[in-house]
Amino acid sequence: xxxxxxxxxxxxxxxxxxxxxxxxxxxxCGGNGGYGNGGYGSGIVIGSSxxxxxxxxxxxxxxxxxxxxxxxxSNLAVSKHLGNNxxxxxxxxxxxxxxxxxxxxxxxxxxxxxxxxxxxNSIPGLLDQYLFLNExxxxxxxxxxxxxxxxxFENPNKLLSINDRFxxxxxxxxxxxxxxxxxxxxxxxxxxxxxxxxFRLPSSSSKNHISCIHIRRGDFFKVGFHVADERFIRKTxxxxxxxxxxxxxxxxFVLFGDDLPFLKHLQKTADKDxxxxxxxxxxxxxxxxxxxxxxCDSVFISGEF
Numbered sequence: 001x002x003x004x005x006x007x008x009x010x011x012x013x014x015x016x017x018x019x020x021x022x023x024x025x026x027x028x029c030g031g032n033g034g035y036g037n038g039g040y041g042s043g044i045v046i047g048s049s050x051x052x053x054x055x056x057x058x059x060x061x062x063x064x065x066x067x068x069x070x071x072x073x074s075n076l077a078v079s080k081h082l083g084n085n086x087x088x089x090x091x092x093x094x095x096x097x098x099x100x101x102x103x104x105x106x107x108x109x110x111x112x113x114x115x116x117x118x119x120x121n122s123i124p125g126l127l128d129q130y131l132f133l134n135e136x137x138x139x140x141x142x143x144x145x146x147x148x149x150x151x152x153f154e155n156p157n158k159l160l161s162i163n164d165r166f167x168x169x170x171x172x173x174x175x176x177x178x179x180x181x182x183x184x185x186x187x188x189x190x191x192x193x194x195x196x197x198x199f200r201l202p203s204s205s206s207k208n209h210i211s212c213i214h215i216r217r218g219d220f221f222k223v224g225f226h227v228a229d230e231r232f233i234r235k236t237x238x239x240x241x242x243x244x245x246x247x248x249x250x251x252x253f254v255l256f257g258d259d260l261p262f263l264k265h266l267q268k269t270a271d272k273d274x275x276x277x278x279x280x281x282x283x284x285x286x287x288x289x290x291x292x293x294x295x296c297d298s299v300f301i302s303g304e305f
Contacts, residue, residue, distance in 0.1 A: 072101040073137070074169040078115040081216075082285050084173060085119050086126070090187055091174030093129050095156045101167065103129065108136040122286040125190025137168060147171030153178040194290045201254055201279055204295040208250050211240050212296035214288075215257035228302035233266060236300050241276065244298050252277040254296070256288050 074092055077084050096103040107113060120127055142164040147154050153176035159167070180187065196203065204210040213236070217227050228236075237253060245251050253270075255263040255278065267278045281288055292299065 070099075070101045070163075070165050070167070071104045071131070072096050072099060072167045072169065073104040073106060074174075075172055076105070076112075076115070077172050078111045082118055082122060084175075085115050086123060088172075088174050089119065089126055089130070090183070091176070091179035092169075093126070094180035094183060095169075095174075098156045099159055099167075102131055104131045104133060106133050106135060106137045108134070121284075122192060122289055123187075123190045124192055126187065128190075138166070141166040141168050143168040143170055145170050147174050151175040188293060191290055191293065192286060194287055196294070199281075199283060199287060199291045199295075201281060201283075201291055201295070202252050202277070204297050207248065208252055209244055209246065209297045210252050210254060210295045211237075211244060211298045212254050212256065212292050212300070213237065214299070214301045215255070215259065215263065216302055217257065217259040217262060230262075230266065233302075234270075237270070240298060240300065245275070250275045250277065252279065254279045254281060254291075256281045256292075 072092070072095065074088075076088055092103050105112070105116070107116065116127065116132075142162070144159070144162070144167060146156075146159070146169045148171055150173040154171075156179075202208060202210060213233065215228055215233060240253075241251060253276070255266060257263050260280070260282070263280045267280050270276075270278050272278070281291070283291065
């Protein structure tokens with residue numbers, strides 16, 4: 001898969017990348033509908049209603065009874081989009097592996113619950129790698145400035161000499177694939193399983209090259225970020241057609257994004273020929289992620305999911 005992107009998105013970009021071109025509160029810990037594979041039932045719940053601890057299968061020990069393990073947690077951009085959430089959690093998991101620490105999430109307000117439910121709907125296996133504490137971050141633990149610059153890799157090996165039991169990182173986003181390098185197959189296995197027929201989109205084959213175009217516009221307008229306009233997207237499609245079209249193979253563009261009228265306009269006014277088709281996805285973000293991993297032969301991302 002060749003990936004044309006502004007951001008290297010955590011799940012899509014690591015699926016099988018061969019090259020990159022840079023174009024410039026809530027529910028309690030118990031019962032059904034929780035975090036992890038199929039809900040909280042994949043782990044155990046300990047404690048009173050004020051201080052509930054959810055521990056996944058990997059971490060079936062109470063923190064206060066386990067004096068040998070070490071833990072790591074970080075500030076999280078919980079109010080951001082799913083792509084930001086997955087990237088952070090995948091990166092923190094990778095960092096925890098390097099440091100031989102158990103990754104922890106403190107769930108102390110409704111926004112955290114909403115983020116966890118959002119991630120659980122898409123990639124439940126990732127949450128099974130975390131330990132959840134239903135309380136605020138303790139004030140008497142060691143905080144460390146790490147990954148302060150959003151998208152620049154900082155080697156976690158520098159933290160190996162820290163022996164504190166709890167380590168709190170103050171960074172955000174962790175948007176470098178280097179934090180989870182080598183974990184591609186593991187992370188893909190964590191995605192929610194969705195039947196292929198539910199996508200209502202074409203499948204990749206030896207005769208059909210699927211090129212996926214993701215366009216994020218809505219919130220980018222509000223915060224003043226650069227937004228891919230029609231002219232830019234058409235030039236991108238033209239570039240992909242030139243580089244990815246092969247003899248005897250049809251190319252199909254599947255358009256994803258948060259601005260459905262814009263996507264439909266692109267589809268309706270696109271230059272078409274007998275070897276080019278256009279589809280607009282009306283699926284959920286979770287379905288788009290799973291579809292992309294299984295079918296996209298090339299991907300362009302103008303902003304995270």
